[in-house]
Amino acid sequence: MRSGAQTAPREQPAGTPVDPTPATRSSRQASQARLIWRRFARGRLNVVALGVVVLFALLALFADFLAADMPIVLHLDGETHVLPNLASTSSRPTELRRLDPEGLWEEMDPDDWALFPLVRRGPNDVDLLARLESPSSRHWLGTDAIGRDVLARIVHGTRISLSVGVIAVGLYVLIGIVLGALAGFYGGKIDLVVSRLIEVKMVFPTFFLILTIMGIVERPTIWHLMVVIGFTGWPGVARLIRGEILRVRELDYVAAIRALGGSDARIVLRHVIPNSIAPVFVAATFGLAGAILTESALSFLGFGTPPPTASWGELLTQAYEHAVTSGAWWLTVFPGAALFLTVTSFNLVGEGLRDALDPRLPSK
Amino acid sequence: MVPTLLGITFVTFMLVHLAPGDPVSAAMGGDLRADAVSSQAIEHFRKEMHLDDPLLVQYARWLGKLASLDLGTSWRTGRGVGEQIAERLPVTVALGGSAMVFVYLIGIPLGVASAVRRGSLGDRFTTLVLFVLYSLPSFWVGTLAILLLGGGRYLDWIPVQGLRSPGWESLSTMGRARDLVWHAVTPVVMLGYASLASVSRYMRTGMLDVIRQDYVRTARAKGLSERVVVYKHALRNSLIPILSHLGTMVPFLLGGTVIVERIFGIPGMGLLMFEAILARDYSLIMGITTATAMLTMLALLVTDLLYAAVDPRISYGKK
Numbered sequence: 001m002r003s004g005a006q007t008a009p010r011e012q013p014a015g016t017p018v019d020p021t022p023a024t025r026s027s028r029q030a031s032q033a034r035l036i037w038r039r040f041a042r043g044r045l046n047v048v049a050l051g052v053v054v055l056f057a058l059l060a061l062f063a064d065f066l067a068a069d070m071p072i073v074l075h076l077d078g079e080t081h082v083l084p085n086l087a088s089t090s091s092r093p094t095e096l097r098r099l100d101p102e103g104l105w106e107e108m109d110p111d112d113w114a115l116f117p118l119v120r121r122g123p124n125d126v127d128l129l130a131r132l133e134s135p136s137s138r139h140w141l142g143t144d145a146i147g148r149d150v151l152a153r154i155v156h157g158t159r160i161s162l163s164v165g166v167i168a169v170g171l172y173v174l175i176g177i178v179l180g181a182l183a184g185f186y187g188g189k190i191d192l193v194v195s196r197l198i199e200v201k202m203v204f205p206t207f208f209l210i211l212t213i214m215g216i217v218e219r220p221t222i223w224h225l226m227v228v229i230g231f232t233g234w235p236g237v238a239r240l241i242r243g244e245i246l247r248v249r250e251l252d253y254v255a256a257i258r259a260l261g262g263s264d265a266r267i268v269l270r271h272v273i274p275n276s277i278a279p280v281f282v283a284a285t286f287g288l289a290g291a292i293l294t295e296s297a298l299s300f301l302g303f304g305t306p307p308p309t310a311s312w313g314e315l316l317t318q319a320y321e322h323a324v325t326s327g328a329w330w331l332t333v334f335p336g337a338a339l340f341l342t343v344t345s346f347n348l349v350g351e352g353l354r355d356a357l358d359p360r361l362p363s364k
Numbered sequence: 365m366v367p368t369l370l371g372i373t374f375v376t377f378m379l380v381h382l383a384p385g386d387p388v389s390a391a392m393g394g395d396l397r398a399d400a401v402s403s404q405a406i407e408h409f410r411k412e413m414h415l416d417d418p419l420l421v422q423y424a425r426w427l428g429k430l431a432s433l434d435l436g437t438s439w440r441t442g443r444g445v446g447e448q449i450a451e452r453l454p455v456t457v458a459l460g461g462s463a464m465v466f467v468y469l470i471g472i473p474l475g476v477a478s479a480v481r482r483g484s485l486g487d488r489f490t491t492l493v494l495f496v497l498y499s500l501p502s503f504w505v506g507t508l509a510i511l512l513l514g515g516g517r518y519l520d521w522i523p524v525q526g527l528r529s530p531g532w533e534s535l536s537t538m539g540r541a542r543d544l545v546w547h548a549v550t551p552v553v554m555l556g557y558a559s560l561a562s563v564s565r566y567m568r569t570g571m572l573d574v575i576r577q578d579y580v581r582t583a584r585a586k587g588l589s590e591r592v593v594v595y596k597h598a599l600r601n602s603l604i605p606i607l608s609h610l611g612t613m614v615p616f617l618l619g620g621t622v623i624v625e626r627i628f629g630i631p632g633m634g635l636l637m638f639e640a641i642l643a644r645d646y647s648l649i650m651g652i653t654t655a656t657a658m659l660t661m662l663a664l665l666v667t668d669l670l671y672a673a674v675d676p677r678i679s680y681g682k683k
Contacts, residue, residue: 045492196367196368196371197371199368199371200368200371200372200375202612202615202660203368203372203615203657203660203661203664204372204375204615204653204656204657204660205614205615205616205618205619205656205657205660206615206616206619207616207618207619207620207622208618208619208622208637208652208653208656209379209653211622211637211638211641212379212380212641212649212653213379215641215642215644215649216379216380216641216644216649289499293499293501296501296503296504297501297502297503297623300501300503300623301622301623301626301638303641316501316503316504320507332504332507332508332511336504336508339501339504340496340499340500343499344495344496344499347495347498347499348495351495
């Protein structure tokens with residue numbers, strides 16, 4: 001055993017399985033979660049930030065119910081229609097395909113009723129008569145250069161921007177965990193190859209790399225963007241996991257599992273990775289903020305989300321083109337605020353999580 | 365070092381050549397494929413550029429040239445890639461270097477102050493402000509700065525285009541220097557401000573680690589003023605973690621130059637990269653990517669050497 005083995009358990013992150021019997025283990029994990037939450041909630045700002053993150057996640061999930069030109073529930077000619085996918089015409093029932101949202105009121109009898117979304121406009125509904133209107137009761141956050149509602153675009157942009165973040169980060173966390181675990185647990189040649197790969201990747205300025213790929217791909221889509229960010233972001237996670245596993249794999253409990261006949265796969269998947277995952281959560285939270293920023297910066301340079309799809313980056317880029325000439329401040333301020341609030345909140349949550357997961361900090 | 369170098373060139377080459385998208389049609393200016401005359405021209409072009417050879421052969425040829433510092437010629441402009449990079453590199457290095465100085469000059473004292481008054485209102489306020497800065501995308505702040513301060517509609521405080529005023533040639537040496545600094549201030553701040561958060565965090569953590577150590581207590585016990593203890597005894601050792609940050613900051617700043625140079629029209633390597641990508645100028649893209657990777661490697665090397673210089677416990681090679 002290593003000489004450090006005696007002091008090491010004290011530095012363990014959450015959930016060291018001292019007693020591997022299932023019952024005590026789950027109750028122990030529950031109390032660990034509560035402990036982490038209590039540490040996290042000590043910072044009031046952390047909780048506020050988490051609230052903002054949840055709010056934007058809900059916005060993203062329910063974008064179609066919050067901003068769309070069609071009603072959510074429509075009672076017409078004695079029949080009730082629930083229209084779950086409001087954005088596309090093809091998903092509507094056949095008899096409603098030709099429905100024009102503008103003329104809906106005229107078609108409706110006194111018995112008919114409709115439940116409309118909060119914002120009665122889709123993200124791509126153009127109204128050329130209402131170009132560059134400042135915020136009003138009709139358009140809460142104003143309209144853009146071709147009369148699209150800014151609030152509707154922000155709500156739907158939330159979905160795109162958060163999806164880019166979540167999918168890209170999910171991808172690189174997965175790649176990072178697999179490569180890092182292989183390198184850390186098996187060492188030797190695998191470690192050499194993975195470490196070399198990490199080293200090569202580390203010296204490339206990531207943004208240059210992403211920009212190059214997005215620039216070379218013909219007709220880039222939002223999916224390219226996610227994959228590219230995903231494939232360029234993994235080295236940080238791989239390094240974390242590799243380091244944690246190098247530390248954990250020599251501990252007594254791993255030897256104990258091995259003595260009990262546990263396979264490598266079981267040791268890594270059931271014991272070593274769960275014990276090394278805490279810093280990855282923190283990295284992923286910061287990574288989400290980073291990915292959202294990267295998307296917006298790429299969109300600004302013209303290599304991100306292709307128009308007319310609304311994303312925060314695309315909105316800000318459009319805004320820049322018109323803000324100078326027309327002084328339309330609402331085009332810049334509101335999407336900027338959404339982007340900035342989300343990114344700050346993710347960063348604050350990451351920071352709070354890091355402190356909450358670090359048992360070395362005093363728990364006063 | 366050598367395997368990493370090989371890895372860099374290999375990844376760069378394969379990235380550019382395996383990505384979907386045809387270099388020839390791009391180099392010849394778009395959709396010429398169907399045309400009979402142009403298809404002959406394309407044939408000729410492919411042969412001239414050896415584009416029909418196996419990729420590995422092409423890679424070996426490129427690498428061979430690279431070894432003798434020949435980065436090839438730009439397909440678009442016909443000028444040497446190395447020549448173009450050499451022209452633009454100093455601007456970017458100066459921009460990035462100034463941003464670094466700016467970040468450390470502000471970030472380190474902030475980090476020290478946060479650590480010394482840990483948990484105070486000032487500490488929390490600094491943390492929050494730096495987080496806010498870190499979360500503001502530089503392209504947004506940059507464009508807002510131009511909009512509000514650059515003489516568009518509101519105030520006319522900052523120059524917004526390039527690095528020189530119109531009458532640059534007629535200025536005296538001092539006047540030129542002042543003009544250059546005046547033009548560089550906003551871009552440097554835009555490039556650097558996002559890194560303030562991480563630098564001051566590193567500094568704060570490093571300081572907190574050091575300030576609890578016995579020798580610091582000894583220094584206090586023998587009656588030194590808090591100022592001397594912090595700035596003379598603790599600061600030196602707590603700077604060590606900052607060094608490791610240097611290596612990660614270089615690629616981050618280099619990436620940022622693309623945006624900043626584009627917004628402010630500064631003729632550096634970032635802008636060159638942007639132009640190269642727009643034009644799908646493959647040899648130029650490969651050249652710049654390799655050059656930036658090498659710059660980063662150089663920074664990592666310098667970091668390692670600085671470690672040894674700062675921390676006598678670390679040595680490379682024989683004792």
